[in-house]
Amino acid sequence: MTAPCILWFRQDLRLGDNPAVEAVRHGAVLPVFVLDDAAAGELAYGGAARWWLHHSLDALQRDLEARGASLLLLKGDAVALLAELARRTGATAIHAGWLAEPWARAQEVALAERLSADGRRLELHRSSHLLHPASILTGSGRLYTVYAPFARKVLASGEVPPPIDAPDRLNGVTPPAGLSLADLALTPVPPQPNWAAEFGTAWTPGEAGARERLAQFIEDGLENYATRRNEPGVEGSSNLSPHLRWGEISPRQVWHAARGAGGAEALPFLREILWREFSHHLLWHRPEMPREALRAPFASFPFAPDQDLLHAWQGGRTGYPIVDAGMRQLWRIGWMHNRVRMIAASLLVKHLLQPWQDGAAWFMDTLVDADPANNSASWQWIAGSGTDASPYFRVFNPILQGEKFDPEGAYVRRWLPELARMPSRYIHRPYEAPEEIRHAAGVTEQSYPRPVVDHATGRARALAALRATARGPVPEGVEA
Template structure:
């Protein structure tokens, strides 16, 4: 006999495996599975690329639920109003959901929980999208970690809750006149036809996520530390969009990686394999670190974590910003990264750091401008990670790269794209240049450029700034900020 009707409110946990809210709700209950599209309730809105991903992720979830003969209820509008309406229509007695930790979302969830509890609804929230509940990994003084390495060391000692399996069965009985809702009615796909491109690169949904994880964990993870900074190689997992929408459980990834580490540690002479796998686990924990920072300092989404940077003399330069966005800066490594982003909705992490540094240091444009562009064009946009990444590059976050460390896009190319394969792929106008000129085409003799049909300023743009001059200007701005702070 079914105990009660429980609404399971899907959000950024679009999976059946290790979904605690779903797992607990399906224990002898009638379950109503719901997704509510409420973009205005998000802290910084939602970008077009991530909405494309959401559309296809919801479609994949619907298909997976067909195996259980259960519909996914789709609605658009105020989360509170929609939930109250569904409770009324289905006579539901409980609401279960996975916790989210973005400031505005967290506040909204608390308001909904308080209201429904007063109305006699059993509201339960579950932690299953991160390894650790934000704020629980603290130092000996009980304070939040501001530096990642000690956070990582402490996290390694923490107990990660074991993942739960998929439900064996889901019972979902709806009133005969209840409207399920259609995916297209949510209006997730923008006027810009992202799908023409993205379908070639991505397979959203839980099944795609676990297929990608299986392939990566069987081989590439054992070369991860050696190859993760080389953008021309398939050295990273590319699981970030799946993680952003909760299509795969980090706890499952953690335990499977730990099992692999335990096996490797017992094999003689396997220290390098251990290092490779552990390096990947560090990146998984870095994602947790971003959420710990977000919960502890919620203002970081639009304010510098270090107060001194409130006085930084950022420049307004619309033309320079547009050239950066479109991959037309004249610096091939920067342009390759920005074009990869526009084409695929994703960018290699090493290149993210270099392109972001170029914006805030070479061009002196506020990091919020870059964060907004990434938010609109990344299929893996995640508020905590995007914010932390930009504050790290800008030097305004904790455990950040010092502002006075200015990446040289030429040397970075020579170091991480040694043969120019990445640049040649994304900047075909200069693909025939010899390696010695591929990262700085303006240094090529005019004869070489003419022979290859390259005319700087026409077939490929002149560089937007001189690196040396831009570096000096950035350092002057930094010291100006410090003087203002000390006045």
């Protein structure tokens, strides 16, 4: 075998605008992906993410084969397997994209040390971010803890470099024996229930699917993004989050496409890309973020863990239609509208006093775009324990939120068919409807539950818990 460079794909499963691919495009190359669940530990890919990964790897395999290379699939200790692969093939270097997750950073250090001891090297590239998290610091050299000044700093840091085209050909070498995609066991197989049956109706994983999704958004959604992104009943989201999470498209590609098409009007959407950067910035500097409160007082927040309440929330049986519709959407297609994510998370943590870590864990298992940085930063923002959770005493009113953002109930009717015949006036508060209206709509306590907690009661309890946490006066709360 000709001594190649090893191209280690991690969470950048694309060929276009991939600096690691660019670094090896002119020499012999051996592409490889290693599934290493043990290294990730509690941050290992959840079920929905594994479904996406399966199909993304399938697409990457085909894209590589069309350019003259094959993807070697391995499973186990990535450090040991890659070091041994380099030794067997004579590769002098492994090229990969760096990651912000603490387990991945530890993996990079261990692999670099192992390779260096053998006269080889690990070359890391920025493939999944606009900027390195350590490069955006305050004037005093500290991490940014508030999103707005972070975003201003990035916007003022200069133009984002243009993306790099994918190579037409790669000089792939014949790989050693590896695993098949089925061997990785990423998708449910009989006798397991096929909980992912509907995922394929909503998503097309892979680089081509990502480009198509971006093009569709630029053409149909970017212009009205600022006004439609909060309306779950319409196609107002970009739906790019899982493609970005798996690196099937790069932030630079998205940035330039939006900038070129929308100019200043693209800024509301670009700020969402910057929130992703901010989340990774926080994780880089605060690796405890997925499991520990970032604000010390919130470590003692008086949660009241209750498995029945958690299960009611997970199953979309809380009695709050906008929340339940979101949880049903999540289970059916592995994704939930962002506005609804906030409402659902607020209900769990504040009304129900369930630990935000339990909600974050459920999202990590059920979201196709499950990302440790985005997920934990957003949950801590909702819980009030995040560095940018201001005002931390905000309590979302799930009824008012539903009436504001889904006024005719289009979203609720789609995901909660048991409420489909309820008049719009009562769609978000079905048990306030007169009995004859509920009867005509076929709504009973057997078909759809009453709220697991009254909003006023839940809000008062949340504010009391916040007062206990803050150990001082807390305003009456911001009801959104």
